[in-house]
Amino acid sequence: MTKGTHKVPVISVEDSLRTRLRWSQERVEQLEEENRQLRGRLPGPSVTQESRRGFMCATDFQFHLGNDVEPAMVYSDVETLKTQRPCVAECGIVEVEVSVVAWVQQSDYSSLIVKDPTHQG
Numbered sequence: 001m002t003k004g005t006h007k008v009p010v011i012s013v014e015d016s017l018r019t020r021l022r023w024s025q026e027r028v029e030q031l032e033e034e035n036r037q038l039r040g041r042l043p044g045p046s047v048t049q050e051s052r053r054g055f056m057c058a059t060d061f062q063f064h065l066g067n068d069v070e071p072a073m074v075y076s077d078v079e080t081l082k083t084q085r086p087c088v089a090e091c092g093i094v095e096v097e098v099s100v101v102a103w104v105q106q107s108d109y110s111s112l113i114v115k116d117p118t119h120q121g
C-alpha cells in the first residue's frame, strides 16, 4: 500500500443499477404482501380482479355516468337495453367494461339472516 494515496470509493453504474433493481424488487415484494393481506379481508375471492361487460345508452355514458344523481344503467344484452331504453335509437349504444377498483364498504348480510322458524326460543 502506497502511503498518502487517498482512495475514493468508486461506485460503478452497474453497481448502482443493481442496487436500484434490488430496491425495486423489495418494493414489489412488499406491495404483493400488502395485496395478499388486503385480499384476505375481502368478502369474496379476488372480487377486485373481476370485470363485467355490458351495454349502455351512449348519452348516459358520455354525459351522466358518474356525473349526476341520475343512475346510469348497464344492461347485460343489447335487446334488453333497446327494450328498456328506447332512446338508444337516437343516443346510440356503447359496450362498456366495469371493474371494481376498491371496496368502499364491506358487505354485511347479518341483518338478512332469517332465523330458523323450527327453532323455538
Ligand SMILES: [Zn+2]
Residues within 6 Å of the ligand: 057, 058, 059, 060, 085, 087, 088, 091, 092
Ligand atoms: Zn339515451
